[in-house]
Amino acid sequence: xxxxxxxxxxKVTEKGKDVELRCxxxxxxTALYWYxxxxxxxxxxxxxxxxxxxPDKSGLPSDRFSAExxxxxxxxxxxxxxxxxxxxxxxxxxxxxxxxxxxxxxGPGTRLTVL
Amino acid sequence: QKExxxxxxxxxxxxxxxVSLNCTYSNSAFQYFMWYRQYSRKGPELLMYTYSSGNKExxxxxAQVDKSSKYISxxxxxxxxxxxxxxxxxxxxxxxxxxxGAGTRLTVKx
Numbered sequence: 001x002x003x004x005x006x007x008x009x010x011k012v013t014e015k016g017k018d019v020e021l022r023c024x025x026x027x028x029x030t031a032l033y034w035y036x037x038x039x040x041x042x043x044x045x046x047x048x049x050x051x052x053x054x055p056d057k058s059g060l061p062s063d064r065f066s067a068e069x070x071x072x073x074x075x076x077x078x079x080x081x082x083x084x085x086x087x088x089x090x091x092x093x094x095x096x097x098x099x100x101x102x103x104x105x106x107g108p109g110t111r112l113t114v115l
Numbered sequence: 116q117k118e119x120x121x122x123x124x125x126x127x128x129x130x131x132x133x134v135s136l137n138c139t140y141s142n143s144a145f146q147y148f149m150w151y152r153q154y155s156r157k158g159p160e161l162l163m164y165t166y167s168s169g170n171k172e173x174x175x176x177x178a179q180v181d182k183s184s185k186y187i188s189x190x191x192x193x194x195x196x197x198x199x200x201x202x203x204x205x206x207x208x209x210x211x212x213x214x215x216g217a218g219t220r221l222t223v224k225x
């Protein structure tokens with residue numbers, strides 16, 4: 001079956017512009033996660049959804065970042081007024097549930113470059 | 116201090132060598148421990164999963180967890196050039212709120 005897909009795969013934008021990143025989780029997966037991966041920094045957790053609800057948004061780096069999920073499926077991560085420090089790979093993952101035993105399956109990521 | 120510490124390497128070994136990758140952590144609530152493998156420009160993929168302390172073996176890969184020392188390891192026997200990737204340790208408490216290490220970049224030379 002299809003895995004987690006993300007679009008676009010690469011995005012180059014100018015400082016100050018807004019960007020929208022999309023994640024299509026595996027069908028039937030109720031949990032969806034967003035991470036940011038910077039060079040040499042590992043994965044930084046941003047936010048997760050259980051269904052359409054995000055119980056904890058404290059992982060988002062600033063109020064320029066927002067995320068939503070509709071219909072328990074597709075999610076979008078929006079970054080407003082992008083800054084150069086937002087340049088990173090943004091990874092999405094999904095899992096059947098939120099138990100520690102539920103494997104997270106990752107998408108290929110969106111590489112964001114802010115000039 | 117980071118919640119999960121992992122030496123980023125890079126680590127370079129000859130083909131056939133035994134590779135040892137390690138992570139330490141500070142949160143004693145962690146009970147699920149995972150190793151992910153990430154090839155260049157790809158998303159991480161789950162390699163090994165261990166619950167609580169002990170060893171788990173899968174082919175050439177062995178994962179060890181020592182909760183008393185807050186230390187986990189991944190061993191790769193008879194390493195192959197195809198094992199060249201970045202290896203990320205990850206761990207979580209009761210839920211799926213995972214914390215990742217920085218990743219160790221491994222190169223296996225033919």
